[in-house]
Amino acid sequence: MTAAVLAYENTGKTLAQGRVAEALAFSKAARLLEDARTHPGDAAKLREALRVNGVVWTAVQAEITAARSTLPRQLRAGLMSLSLFVDRVTEAARAGQGLDQIQALIDINRDVAAGLMETR
Numbered sequence: 001m002t003a004a005v006l007a008y009e010n011t012g013k014t015l016a017q018g019r020v021a022e023a024l025a026f027s028k029a030a031r032l033l034e035d036a037r038t039h040p041g042d043a044a045k046l047r048e049a050l051r052v053n054g055v056v057w058t059a060v061q062a063e064i065t066a067a068r069s070t071l072p073r074q075l076r077a078g079l080m081s082l083s084l085f086v087d088r089v090t091e092a093a094r095a096g097q098g099l100d101q102i103q104a105l106i107d108i109n110r111d112v113a114a115g116l117m118e119t120r
Contacts, residue, residue: 030109
């Protein structure tokens with residue numbers, strides 16, 4: 001194999017591994033949110049779940065606003081809309097409001113994780 005072919009194959013593997021890591025991060029956030037949702041009296045679980053979810057979505061925002069982002073413009077716009085919704089729900093939940101929307105965060109995270117796994 002030529003060096004160019006090897007480099008191309010390694011790039012593909014790196015991208016796939018990155019998508020898997022991203023999918024795992026969204027899945028973990030979804031699991032923590034689900035655990036907090038099923039234990040409504042445990043404020044510490046909710047705080048930690050919202051913190052982790054916030055870290056994940058902050059990373060999304062950083063990626064889609066970076067000048068080096070190679071994502072299509074329409075995909076970046078859709079992810080930005082989702083991330084702003086996530087921010088609003090997260091802040092409401094931190095304030096003790098909008099807890100009924102935690103399931104929406106769980107569903108979004110699971111859907112994003114599934115989409116990342118499909119594009120491997």
